[in-house]
Amino acid sequence: MSGRELRLAVVGTGGIYLRMHSRNLQAIGGNKVIAVCDVDEANLKQAMEFHGARGYNDFGEMLDKERDIDGLLLCTPPTVRREVIELAAERKIPVFCEKPPARSLDDARAIIEIVEKSGVPVSVGFMYRYLPSVAYLKSLIRDEKINLVQSTFLCSPALTRKAPGWFFIKEKSGGHIVDQAIHVIDLLRFIVGDIETVHTLGNNVICEKAEDFTIEDSSSTNLRFASGASGNHTHSWAYRKFVAEITVTGAEYRLTLALDFKVNGWIRDDNIEKTFDKPPGASHHYYELKVFLDALRTGDFSGVLSPYRDAAKTLATVIAMNKSIESGKPERVEL
Numbered sequence: 633m634s635g636r637e638l639r640l641a642v643v644g645t646g647g648i649y650l651r652m653h654s655r656n657l658q659a660i661g662g663n664k665v666i667a668v669c670d671v672d673e674a675n676l677k678q679a680m681e682f683h684g685a686r687g688y689n690d691f692g693e694m695l696d697k698e699r700d701i702d703g704l705l706l707c708t709p710p711t712v713r714r715e716v717i718e719l720a721a722e723r724k725i726p727v728f729c730e731k732p733p734a735r736s737l738d739d740a741r742a743i744i745e746i747v748e749k750s751g752v753p754v755s756v757g758f759m760y761r762y763l764p765s766v767a768y769l770k771s772l773i774r775d776e777k778i779n780l781v782q783s784t785f786l787c788s789p790a791l792t793r794k795a796p797g798w799f800f801i802k803e804k805s806g807g808h809i810v811d812q813a814i815h816v817i818d819l820l821r822f823i824v825g826d827i828e829t830v831h832t833l834g835n836n837v838i839c840e841k842a843e844d845f846t847i848e849d850s851s852s853t854n855l856r857f858a859s860g861a862s863g864n865h866t867h868s869w870a871y872r873k874f875v876a877e878i879t880v881t882g883a884e885y886r887l888t889l890a891l892d893f894k895v896n897g898w899i900r901d902d903n904i905e906k907t908f909d910k911p912p913g914a915s916h917h918y919y920e921l922k923v924f925l926d927a928l929r930t931g932d933f934s935g936v937l938s939p940y941r942d943a944a945k946t947l948a949t950v951i952a953m954n955k956s957i958e959s960g961k962p963e964r965v966e967l
Contacts, residue, residue: 637663637664638662638663638664638703639663639664639666639701640663640664640665640701640704640705641665641694641698641701641703641704642665642667642668642669642679642685642705642707643668643669643670643691643694643704643705643708643712644670644705644706644707644708644709644712644730645669645670645676645679645707646675646707646708646709647796649679649705649707650675650678650679651914652914652915652917653705653914653917653921654679654682655913656913656914656917656918656921656922657921658913659912659914659918660913660918660921660922660925662929663925664683665679666685666686666701667685667686667687667688667697667701668680668683668685668686668688669687669690669691669694671689676689686698691719695719695720695723701723702725702726702928703726703728703924704716704720704727705727706727706729706730709805710732710734710735710804710806710811711735711804713729713733713739713743714735714739714742714743714746717729717743717746717754718743718746720752721750721752722750724750725752726752726753726755726924726927726928727752727753727755728754728757728921728924729756729940730756731757731814731815731946732806732810732814732950733756733940733943733947734944734947737947737948737951737967740944740948740967741944741967743940744940744941747940747941748941753927753933753936753939755927755933755936755938755939755940756943757917757920757938758815758818758819758822758920758937758943758946759815759919760815760816760819760822761819761822761937761938762916762919762920762923762937763891763908763916763919764908765889765891765892765893765894766819766822766823766889768906768908769823769880769887769895772885772895772899773880773885773887773899776885778823778859778861778880778881779861779881779882779883780861780862780863781823781824781855781857781861781862781863781878781879782863782864782879782881783816783820783877783879784865784866784867784876784877785865785867785868785875785876786866786867786868786871787868787871787873787875788869788870788873789808789869790808790838790839790845790847790868791839791869791870791871791872799811800844800845800846802847802954803846805847806950806951806954807848807954808847808848808850808851808867808868809832809848809867809950809953809954810950810951810954812867812869813853813865813867813950813953814947814950816867816876817946817949817950818938819878820855820863821945821949822937823880824857824859824863825857825858825859825861826858826945826965827856827858827863827949827965828857828858828965829855829856829963829964830854830949830952830953830962830963830965831853831854831956831961831963832852832854832953832954832956832957833851833852833853834848834850834957835848835849835850836848836849837849837850837870838868838870839869839870848957849868849869849870850867850870851953851957852864852865852866852867853865853866853956854962876892877889877890879897884899884900885898885899886898887899892910892915892916893908893909893910894906894907894908920937920938923936923937944967945965945967947967948967949965952965
């Protein structure tokens with residue numbers, strides 16, 4: 633397969649696909665999207681025209697008719713995961729799956745069984761794991777103990793309401809925790825290790841809940857890692873500007889990763905300040921997609937940093953965070 637053009641199919645051609653993944657496929661090259669599927673006719677038409685691809689409204693029909701697919705990109709809302717992965721696994725088609733990896737833990741457990749029985753690789757789109765800045769940070773503290781972790785992600789979707797309406801309905805999106813904080817929580821797991829217990833306090837100080845806005849606009853979460861480290865994650869969709877950073881602290885260092893491309897701080901006697909170039913294509917999603925396409929070419933998926941079972945642990949963590957908001961108590965993370 634290494635010498636020929638990859639043949640790809642896409643299920644879900646909305647914002648994340650049209651703004652990010654389609655552009656990255658073009659920047660990476662060596663691939664052709666031959667079929668796209670969506671229930672939204674406007675998005676479908678745009679993707680068909682962009683790629684010169686055949687269009688479908690039903691992914692089962694697409695997979696029945698398109699018999700020469702090398703890989704599938706699954707970019708739907710989280711309510712559509714298990715059904716597509718199951719059909720792709722039956723046809724031995726590797727899948728790149730946008731986060732979150734499932735709509736529920738029951739579905740995640742079912743998908744784990746599907747993936748592991750079929751042996752079909754599923755790479756989940758936790759793009760921060762692939763950043764050169766993250767690899768650099770991890771190299772600096774490879775032999776150090778992490779004691780404390782602080783992370784912050786602040787932005788304005790609850791203020792602007794520019795995202796599709798389902799983002800603000802908690803039973804559909806999971807709110808800012810399942811839709812967006814999941815990326816930072818996954819990165820914390822990648823750097824520090826598994827999270828055992830969470831205690832999350834959510835609020836609606838800025839944006840009150842309503843029939844079309846059933847999510848919390850902000851939250852703060854205390855974290856207990858399996859290593860014994862303590863952490864805190866603060867997240868808001870009700871902040872006018874943009875802030876995204878992670879700070880890790882040990883006895884002899886304190887380092888901050890400003891997402892996506894800068895690491896600064898100190899370690900022992902060295903001051904650290906390093907900025908990384910932005911990737912080609914569309915932002916940080918470039919790296920995760922390139923690794924997936926390279927794996928399709930070689931058949932070696934060892935470079936995939938977020939295989940499905942591990943991604944499901946991150947899902948279990950954010951679901952526990954939402955559960956903690958409802959219970960008002962610390963919650964164990966259980967898959």
